[in-house]
Structure formats: C-alpha cells, structure tokens
Amino acid sequence: MQYISTRDGAARFTASQAITQGLASDGGLLTPFYIPKLPGKALEDLKDMAYQHRAVYIMKQFLEEFSVKELTDFAAAAYGPEKFDTPAVAPVHTLDGTTHCLELWHGPTCAFKDMALQMLPHLLTASLVKTEEFKTVCILVATSGDTGKGALEGFKNVPKTRILVFYPKDGVSQVQQLQMITQEGDNVGVAAVVGNFDDAQTGVKRLFSDEALREELARKGYFFSSANSINWGRVLPQIVYYVSAYCDLLRDGAIEPGQSINVCVPTGNFGNILAAYYAREMGVPIQKLICASNQNDVLTDFIRTGIYDRNRTFYHTMSPSMDILISSNLERLLLSLTQDVEEVKGYMEQLNATGRYEVSDRVKGKLQKLFYGYCCDDKETQAVIGRVYRQHDYLIDPHTAVAFSALEQYRKETEDNTPCVVVSTASPFKFCDSVLGALGAETIAEGLDALDQLSQLTGLPAPAPLAGLRDKAVRFTQTVEKDHMVDAVRSMLV
Numbered sequence: 001m002q003y004i005s006t007r008d009g010a011a012r013f014t015a016s017q018a019i020t021q022g023l024a025s026d027g028g029l030l031t032p033f034y035i036p037k038l039p040g041k042a043l044e045d046l047k048d049m050a051y052q053h054r055a056v057y058i059m060k061q062f063l064e065e066f067s068v069k070e071l072t073d074f075a076a077a078a079y080g081p082e083k084f085d086t087p088a089v090a091p092v093h094t095l096d097g098t099t100h101c102l103e104l105w106h107g108p109t110c111a112f113k114d115m116a117l118q119m120l121p122h123l124l125t126a127s128l129v130k131t132e133e134f135k136t137v138c139i140l141v142a143t144s145g146d147t148g149k150g151a152l153e154g155f156k157n158v159p160k161t162r163i164l165v166f167y168p169k170d171g172v173s174q175v176q177q178l179q180m181i182t183q184e185g186d187n188v189g190v191a192a193v194v195g196n197f198d199d200a201q202t203g204v205k206r207l208f209s210d211e212a213l214r215e216e217l218a219r220k221g222y223f224f225s226s227a228n229s230i231n232w233g234r235v236l237p238q239i240v241y242y243v244s245a246y247c248d249l250l251r252d253g254a255i256e257p258g259q260s261i262n263v264c265v266p267t268g269n270f271g272n273i274l275a276a277y278y279a280r281e282m283g284v285p286i287q288k289l290i291c292a293s294n295q296n297d298v299l300t301d302f303i304r305t306g307i308y309d310r311n312r313t314f315y316h317t318m319s320p321s322m323d324i325l326i327s328s329n330l331e332r333l334l335l336s337l338t339q340d341v342e343e344v345k346g347y348m349e350q351l352n353a354t355g356r357y358e359v360s361d362r363v364k365g366k367l368q369k370l371f372y373g374y375c376c377d378d379k380e381t382q383a384v385i386g387r388v389y390r391q392h393d394y395l396i397d398p399h400t401a402v403a404f405s406a407l408e409q410y411r412k413e414t415e416d417n418t419p420c421v422v423v424s425t426a427s428p429f430k431f432c433d434s435v436l437g438a439l440g441a442e443t444i445a446e447g448l449d450a451l452d453q454l455s456q457l458t459g460l461p462a463p464a465p466l467a468g469l470r471d472k473a474v475r476f477t478q479t480v481e482k483d484h485m486v487d488a489v490r491s492m493l494v
C-alpha cells in the first residue's frame with residue numbers, strides 16, 4: 001500500500017513514512033493511493049471476532065510493512081481492559097429496531113479521541129524504527145479540550161516519546177483542565193497559555209517552524225511531531241469501529257448479511273465521518289452518510305450547495321468539539337471524489353486565499369449521492385437529550401444529541417427508515433452541566449459535584465476516570481505567555 005499527498009500524485013510514501021511525517025511537505029494530507037476492498041466473506045468472518053482482532057484485520061489491509069504479530073500486540077495494549085471499561089471496546093446500544101448507537105467513549109478519557117489516540121503511539125513508535133529515525137519524538141499539541149487529554153493518555157510512558165500539551169488558560173472546562181493538570185506519566189508536560197485556543201495553536205505552529213529550536217533539540221536527541229487528526233495514524237483506527245458496528249449488528253441478528261445501513265456522525269474536523277466513508281469504500285454496506293453539525297454549519301451548507309465558505313460567524317456551543325470552521329479532513333474526501341490532485345490543490349488554494357471554494361457539478365453530484373447534512377442549535381440539542389432520555393431511557397451527551405437531531409431531520413425529509421448507526425462521541429458525564437440542564441435540573445452543583453448530581457438523577461455511575469479526578473494530585477501549574485512557549489518546551493525537555 002502506497003500513500004500520496006492530496007496535492008501531489010507523483011511522490012509515493014510507505015505507511016510508516018506517512019505516519020512519521022504527519023503532514024505532506026506541500027501542505028497536503030498523506031492518504032492511501034487506493035482503498036483496499038474487503039474479501040467477500042470478511043464481514044461474516046469478522047463478526048465472531050473480538051474488537052482487537054477486527055482492528056488487526058482491518059489495519060493490516062493498509063499497513064503492509066507491519067506484521068500481524070506487531071498489530072496484535074498494539075491492539076491488545078491499546079484496547080485492553082486497563083484502558084477500556086467494557087470488553088466490547090466500542091459497543092452498539094440498540095434503541096429501537098432501526099436505531100443503534102455506537103458508543104465510542106469507553107476509553108480512558110471518555111471521548112472518542114481515545115479510539116485513535118490509544119493506537120497512534122504504537123503505530124508511530126514502530127514507524128520511527130521502520131524509517132530508521134532514532135531520535136526521541138516530541139509530540140506538541142495545542143488543544144481546546146478532548147484532544148490534549150486523549151494524546152496525553154495515549155503517549156504516557158510510551159518509550160522514545162515525549163508529549164507536551166498547551167491549553168488556553170480560560171478556554172477549557174473545569175473537568176477538562178483537571179483531566180490535564182493531574183496527568184500521570186514520566187514523559188508528559190502540560191502548560192496553560194495566557195489567551196484563547198487560537199493563541200495556543202498559533203504558538204505551537206511557531207514552535208514547529210522555529211529552526212533554532214529544532215537544531216537545539218536535535219542535538220539533545222529530539223524531533224517534533226504532531227498528533228492531530230490529519231495524521232493517517234489517527235484516521236485508520238477509526239475505520240475499524242464502523243466495520244465492527246456492522247459486524248455486531250450481523251452477529252446479533254439486527255440485520256441480514258448484505259443488508260444496508262446508514263450512519264450518522266457528529267462532525268467537526270471531518271475525521272470521524274471520513275473513516276465511515278472509507279469503511280464504505282472497503283465494502284461495508286453503508287448507504288448514506290449523515291453529517292451532523294451544530295450551529296457552526298459550514299459542512300451542512302457545503303453538502304447542500306457544493307460551496308465551502310468559512311467566512312461566517314464562529315459560535316461557541318454546548319458541543320465544543322464540533323466548534324470548527326475548517327474541517328481539514330474534507331480534503332481527503334475531495335481527493336476520493338475528484339481522483340485529481342490538481343483539482344484538490346486548486347480548491348485548497350482558493351480556501352487559503354479567500355476562505356471559500358465551490359466544487360464542480362460532477363463532484364457535487366457524487367457528494368450528494370452519499371452525504372446528507374443537517375445542523376441544530378443548542379436549544380434543540382438540549383431538547384433532544386431530554387427526548388431521547390424520556391423515550392428510550394438512554395443518556396447522551398450534547399455532541400451525540402446533535403447527531404440524533406440530524407437523524408430525526410433526515411428521516412422526516414426522506415422517509416428512509418434504513419437501520420442507522422448513530423455515533424456517540426463522548427460520555428454524557430463529560431458535559432454534566434448541559435446534560436443536567438437538559439434533564440430539567442434547576443440548580444447545578446459546582447465542579448466535580450455535578451458528576452454526583454447527574455449520577456443521582458439518572459442512577460448511572462460516573463465513569464471511573466472522571467470520578468477519580470478528585471483523588472488525583474495536581475502536577476502541572478505552569479502558565480506561560482504565548483510569546484514564551486519556547487521556554488516551556490526547554491524546561492520540559494531537560
């Protein structure tokens with residue numbers, strides 16, 4: 001399997017090069033040259049396997065240089081019982097005959113980022129060996145919340161890696177901050193940046209391009225890399241759970257072999273729903289992909305009009321991990337739909353220059369055959385949380401609620417009652433305030449006490465990693481000005 005940049009078809013890379021590099025040097029995303037098809041009987045065979053074995057089987061199709069033994073060890077470590085609170089890893093919860101919820105938040109940080117960030121460190125460290133890179137990789141992350149904690153947990157104590165996370169001092173929730181500043185592990189560092197997420201992000205980008213720092217660190221045996229969702233090593237593990245969900249439905253008799261399903265995905269950077277598209281390309285009978293957005297509805301408009309336009313108001317919503325106006329992974333979908341790197345390059349140049357591009361009618365036609373886009377605001381999000389709880393006795397977080405709203409809208413508009421897998425991306429306990437509000441609580445307890453309040457109201461236990469935050473010592477109190485992040489890196493890498 002060879003990889004190319006979405007903006008250049010000539011240069012070819014191996015999987016380990018793609019994973020080590022993260023981003024192509026032309027600014028494009030490293031992407032498989034083609035998507036392998038599953039053999040005819042694969043889904044039947046996979047249906048009786050554990051999640052870990054399904055992961056090995058699917059990932060192997062894209063990772064020729066990795067042995068089955070290697071991948072088996074990675075999957076055991078990434079998705080084992082010390083990491084995930086259910087042996088199913090990514091269980092499917094059925095609400096009614098045609099509505100199934102794929103729960104992706106049973107990992108150590110209670111959000112779906114764990115599905116990929118538990119695997120990425122293994123893929124990356126093995127890729128370093130295969131590409132004969134012997135320095136220690138230093139992962140720099142700017143985070144608005146979930147990615148930072150996910151990356152810290154994934155890379156904690158992984159040999160030959162260091163991880164440094166910068167979060168905006170006043171830009172993350174109390175639970176998210178506690179999750180990060182109490183992080184355990186010998187190779188981790190966390191610092192608050194005075195400013196907002198953009199300040200932290202810009203600062204990290206500046207560190208990446210600081211040649212003097214790069215040379216200084218090279219002398220000490222380090223080089224920089226990134227763990228954000230444009231790395232192929234983050235998209236690949238996400239394909240697995242779509243195949244797995246289909247297999248679970250087959251195994252449990254909810255669908256017949258060959259029967260089609262739809263999927264509905266709460267979307268931000270377009271990584272998660274892109275993985276569903278790739279699962280479909282591999283041969284999983286997925287008919288429609290329903291793309292759910294919050295009030296930041298740039299993708300809804302794109303799917304409906306073929307025009308991507310980020311020149312619009314940015315909203316802070318109660319589903320913050322989807323507050324995004326540039327969905328980076330869309331570039332990979334564009335390559336698949338156009339099969340033309342020059343066309344993709346043109347769109348991306350327009351996006352950089354004007355914040356806008358319009359795809360050709362041919363691409364728009366292909367897009368609209370598969371994708372449906374819907375959005376909803378915070379009021380509707382809360383209403384859906386209440387409705388799903390009352391009707392199905394099932395508690396969902398605000399991101400998942402946006403997806404349920406999209407599914408309702410889709411079914412009303414199309415009258416298509418194909419069985420649908422709705423992707424659930426975070427534990428409701430990660431967003432206690434919004435969820436308690438949706439259930440009608442009049443006052444909401446302070447800080448971590450809100451976990452107990454939600455637990456008492458619903459009879460559900462708070463996930464252990466969140467409940468356990470109370471007993472954790474605070475380890476990281478450093479706050480830096482955005483112009484002094486380089487000092488923080490130096491102090492953390494001595």
Ligand SMILES: *Cc1c(COP(=O)(O)O)cnc(C)c1O
Nearest residue numbers: 267268269270271272321425426
């Ligand atoms: C990151 C995230 C999303 C968005 O996923 P993308 O892959 O960026 O589309 C949705 N929900 C939660 C809880 C997330 O953390």
